[in-house]
Amino acid sequence: MAINYLHPEYEAVRNNDRCITCRVCERQCANEAHKYIVDRDKIVCDDSKCVNCHRCVALCPTRALKIVKSGSTYKQNANWTDKTIDEIYRQAGSGGVLLSSMGNPENYPVYFDKILLNASQVTNPSIDPLREPMETRVFLGAKPQIIERDGSGRLVNNLPPQLSLSMPVMFSAMSYGSISFNAHESLARAAEELGILYNTGEGGLHEDFYRYGASTIVQVASGRFGVHPEYLNSGAAIEIKMGQGAKPGIGGHLPGPKIVGDVSRTRMIPEGSDAISPAPHHDIYSIEDLRQLVYSLKEATDYRKPVIVKIAAVHNVTAIASGIARSGADIIAIDGFRGGTGAAPTRIRDHVGIPIELALAGIDKRLRDEGIRDNVSIVVGGSIRSSADIVKIVALGADCVYIGSAALIALGCHLCRSCQTGKCNWGIATQAPELVKRLNPDIGYKRLVNLMTAWRHEIKEMMGGMGINSIESLKGNRLMLRGVGLNEKELEILGIKHAGE
């Protein structure tokens, strides 16, 4: 008999006094963990199939269920943890690369949580956002170094194309294929209502979403899926994806079984064929090559669309950003190592890249030192969790943030990190019709609008508390930040003082 070396990570605990054997949990679990035993008139759970997505817990009508961490452990060992041992068993059984999804869950420092905000007292009084106007609108794109006027003193409006956003937030790239049609529709409708932008990711643009073009960033990635002139001209901006925080240095892979129907048509690849994005763009090996693609895309869109270049935050990111700022790109997007993804090798996700707070602070400083900060706007993504994270990252020098995981959580994601299986019980990271319909876009878009509305209020409150009435005045204003529990080097890179100074 084959030995099963792995013990389940989670256990479904059912309160049999409350359970009414309605079988909702059985129907709701796409992993088929729950099973009704007719002879015993009882529901049982195969814990080994549970990924802790909480779908059954949330829908159980009698609150009879809870999911707990498995009580079964190996002999305690700080070096050889249960997780390490399980991973070895898994690979010894499969011979395969470990796959996972969403962001890096490991215990690296979260600098956002070691930075505190200022508030006005006595002098420079605070501003009440309920009574006085507060400006959260931002414009993204290259800004002129000098203000020019014509012979009659009028301002010469020779600005490169700009994106106008009602608040410094955009929904980050999530491709149709990695997430469902209904998730995409929720993001597109919310972006339109909020006056912000969402991003197609690398999967092309479904024909039903062309009507949201003014609220859309269309992405061009190494696989060039779904890229054609109409696509490029349909969006408000074009993003060249050079890297992604969740998997820097490697490409992407959407398995053939997910390339069906509309996903295959939108990507312009045959049904059932694997959608493999190569690690590099095969026409880009230098900043000069990147510049050629930037200008090819500008040429294809009559110089009316800003071009964004997205990179992962890696060790030499400041030098790379400096090159991009000189390449003709209008906006740099930097994705930190906690950024989410639909699928990534676990080792890459958890061990490659650097924290976004350090990357951004370094880039902002370098571009200022080189006198090219106004050549580009900077958008930052990679686990922006709250309005406080936004205020802190803007004060560190960002113009705007991308949010991905937080948006998916608003749609119902429970961060079970199982997107790669395609069996998302919340109808988000799946193409299975019976699962997709679990996410109602009428509700999903409203929840996204609510979340952003709440964050916008909170941003105004924090700005008001600091005596700042415009997000533009907060940008790069590091005097508003203090570190707690950070060493000299960390404070130096972040460019902030320690609390108490």
Ligand code: SF4
């Ligand atoms: S959903 Fe709740 S009440 Fe219904 S069978 Fe499952 S545990 Fe019992």
Ligand code: SF4
């Ligand atoms: S995978 Fe989700 S729905 Fe299935 S048993 Fe676990 S928590 Fe419940």
Ligand code: SF4
């Ligand atoms: S999108 Fe779905 S599968 Fe992915 S982490 Fe969230 S709940 Fe789990």
